[in-house]
Amino acid sequence: xxxxxxxxxxxxxxxxxTYVVGARLGAGGTHPxxxxxxxxxxAFVVNVALTLVLRQAxxxxxxxxxxxxxxxxxxxxxxxVNLCTLLAYASGLRVTSSFVIGGTSTVLVLLAGFLFLDEPxxxxxxxxxxxxxxxxxxLQRADVVTTPR
Numbered sequence: 340x341x342x343x344x345x346x347x348x349x350x351x352x353x354x355x356x357t358y359v360v361g362a363r364l365g366a367g368g369t370h371p372x373x374x375x376x377x378x379x380x381x382a383f384v385v386n387v388a389l390t391l392v393l394r395q396a397x398x399x400x401x402x403x404x405x406x407x408x409x410x411x412x413x414x415x416x417x418x419x420v421n422l423c424t425l426l427a428y429a430s431g432l433r434v435t436s437s438f439v440i441g442g443t444s445t446v447l448v449l450l451a452g453f454l455f456l457d458e459p460x461x462x463x464x465x466x467x468x469x470x471x472x473x474x475x476x477x478l479q480r481a482d483v484v485t486t487p488r
Contacts, residue, residue, distance in 0.1 A: 362374075372422065374421070375418060379418060438479075443475070446471060449464060
């Protein structure tokens with residue numbers, strides 16, 4: 340992995356952490372469907388502005404029909420992520436329990452990589468998936484045990 344790819348991945352991680360904390364803080368005072376509209380609307384405006392700036396700067400904005408179709412599915416998934424996350428927080432999920440979201444995502448991404456994208460399968464990755472799953476379960480159980488009823 341290049342240093343630039345790693346820097347982008349760290350930036351995505353920081354952005355996701357900001358998303359999780361912000362979603363938790365905003366979920367209680369806004370209906371999740373409206374919250375999803377706000378989040379995706381702001382993301383849309385920011386991305387259109389970035390696209391216009393890049394176009395004005397002469398950057399070639401290329402695309403293929405296949406990539407647009409894949410990204411349309413990503414758009415649907417993003418709306419679902421926003422809605423389900425806000426619904427989870429509005430229903431009482433603690434921000435420290437958001438590892439359920441991340442852990443589920445991690446396991447499914449690794450499985451999809453192995454099964455559909457021909458990514459390398461190693462026993463180290465299988466052990467990592469098992470540890471992520473176990474850690475997510477333990478974190479969730481810790482909240483259940485300490486939460487007064």
